[in-house]
Amino acid sequence: MADSAVHHDEPRPRFPLWSFREDVYLETIDPPGETVVVHSRWEDTTLPRPRPAVLEAMRRMSLGPISLDNVIRDDTDRRQLARLLDRVPHLVVRSFGVDREQPLVSVVPLTPQARFRLPTGPLTEPVRLSRFALIRSDGNSFVVESPLSLHRVILHRPEAMAQLGPLMRPVDPARVAPATLVLIHHLMAAGMVVEAASSDAFRPAEFAEDSDPVLATWRPVDLMFHTRSTLGRHDHDFGATYPAGERGNVEPTVKPPLTRHPIRLARPKWDDLVADDTPLTVAIEASQSYRHYATEPVTVDQLGELLYRTARVRSLGRNANEPGGAPEEPAASDRPYLAGGESYELEVYLTVDRCAGLTRGVYHYDPLAHALEPIEVRSADVDELLGTARVAANLSTSPPSLLTITARFRRLSWKYDGLSYSLVLKNVGALTQTLTLVATAMGLGTCRLDSGDVETSPRVFGLDWRAESTVGEFVVGHPAHRPEEPVPGRRPVNDADWPARARTGLL
Template sequence: MREDAVVTPGDGTLTITNPFGAVTVRGLPPRVASLLRELPGTLAGKDDLVARLVAAGGTDQEIALLLVTLDRLNPILVHAVDPLLRFVPVARDAVLRPPALDQGETVRLSRFALVRRSGGELVLESPLSRHRVTLTGDAMPLLAALGRAVMVKEAPEALSRLVAAGLAYPGDAEEADPALRTWDFHDLLFHGRSRSGRHDEPFGGTFRFLRELPPEPARKPAPTGPAVHLYRPSLEDVTATDPPFTTVLESRRSVREPAAAPPTIRRLGELLYRAAGVRRVSGPASGVPYETSGRPYPGGGAMHELELYLVVGRCAGLDPGAYYYDPFAHRLIALPAGARDADAMLAQAGAAAGGLVRPDVLITITARFRRMAWKYSGMAYATTLKNVGVLYQTLYLVATAMGMAPCALGGGDADLAARAFGLDWATESSVGEFLIGEAPHGTAGP
């Protein structure tokens, strides 16, 4: 049984508490109850326990009660194939029912399975599996062979259990499954791990580093460099002159061929302020032990870990080059990016938008990953990508209302961006790209 299960005796009951809930069993004979109390952290299987009960003089009725109870506890029972593998259940509905495999059949490791170090152990996992398998050194030859194919008769028990756990497949069964065919390895892993239900890792707003690390501040320490203060529109004026919301929403389009004339620095300032400028900062407060900020777009936990960088090809009143947007002071800070990197970023972004023109302004969205990971377990990066989506839409809507040419991009070179903006890739790097120009007459805008 999982070693974190706790068996608590009550008045004629046994309650087995585990990471997925609690099971209460009533009216167990003392012999069966004492067997179950010893279970947490042990590998005793069904046959083992029945044999021990029989040896202790257990009756048929006691054996039947033991088996029914073990069925209820299946999702927390650890199954062992000695001396190779230990199958530890990691989800509420984990059940291991080894199929009868033909001895002449072959089995292959799932292409979604991975081996990694977890604590002091080597484990085999897959988003398709509700079990984590702990590997011993003896399991290595079998694992290596499973990269190709192993005949069932060579390791029948291990193979049928790996198949039961969804970590290996007989023949071409995995390739033949239309639901699995189109998944990339990393996408399925990310899907499985960034939602709850299929793993036993901590999940949600756990504040996992609360006592170890200070939270990243709401305001990123601005890079040093010449600052360009931007135009800050009056929101009252904008409200009075903006087209109606539904007109903006219904006329929003991705515009990949902007007008011949580039945007001005004043219009760029207005766009950035309306879409991404900081409106307020608060905290830390009780229950929210970190600074938060308020901006026009929502953000998971009000953490607002996203930062904006601009690569300017053409903008009236602003030199071409790379800039950091400081959303607190509403200013740009010129970065010493090499012209070659800035050019490469514009060229790649232009190609991603169909290669029709060289972009006037590329907005690169980066994330300060530590800000989210300090608070969230399992869902920090997924939340960041969702935050990119809402910022995209906010940029789209403000640009449309202003008669500019917006276009989101789905991919970019995070290494190149980190180099161009002087960032450490693992600490802060790009998670989104967005093109801005002026809308050609009649193609965009309300």
């Protein structure tokens, strides 16, 4: 085993400690001592006939970090333990401590592919903490994680954090204290510390991760979000785990009414739509983002039709994918766009600058009553919302109307672990695509905003941004009829004339 206790050529702390992951437990199979089964979250591994001291060492490892020297004193036992642990390297936690009782630092494998190998020779180049390593507190210890690593490093005691300090910038490993060097070795084995590819007394140290063209465009938080909202590179709970409990306090299916006097919106007629609506192919080919809008206002009936066809509640009930639903799960709903889990956490707020039949101001869309609920705001707040959107979308004028999409996060996070926020973003994409196609079919112009203000909008709408916040924005209006400017250097392929043909007579 390349990283076992029997290899003495690797840097050894004074008190190396060994254990299994906390979710591992051992089971001996009759007849006693013949085999032992190592149960883990990933698989059950049957190991053959361990010697008594080896079995005792493994049993103690399943209870917490131990010094193997307290149990294993025979070279034959050491070799057998090494062979057995080589079968389950992804279940072994490597720690070291300042004494035999308390670990200072632990390196926990996160996936079946995780392998821990301490450096076997002296470090000759400067080292530093990887720029992708993220440090947080779990309320009891400091935790170091990286989207590039298949391990988690736990700093159990404050002095470990102090030893981490020098690694904020490149440091010569020959100049650090022995205790810090042990920490560096463990962090390197975990992928949290990187060694310079080259160094020069007259030039800054160069690290491969800084010049890697694949990593150059990733921000650490973005890459971490990607790896933690998908499977494969972590060991967190994931999926419909009900992290708040099945009786948790969750958001209602539809927000309670905000006013006793909503503005009822017109409802389009099915027969009229079936007879006169724009074909889907035309809507797809004609859709585009508009930066210029006519002074002609949209009408309240147009906005009502758009919202009815894209965001209304069509039915209420339990989740169709889970017959009966959990005992206390809130009712699901059905709406014109598809949403993960049928939770439909998205809300739509309307900020109006110019709309025939509707006063300039801010409104919340009630998808169950198909009505607008006026929100009392200052004129300056309306100006701020519209002005921010104008700059974000690079519009030539103020948006005629602005749809702000918010998410009531607990509608998803109550049920899902790990992927709840990624579902929010996917649902926003589904809603904005539906809005785009329907608006195009109606002869309206749209522009999706790819950034949102999570401070201004919740404040104006009277929301706690931690519970409900902006996740998307969408401009709707009549497009100004300006000739399209050709994109320099673009050559037509695959029926490039279809969009122009689709827009002819549509707008």
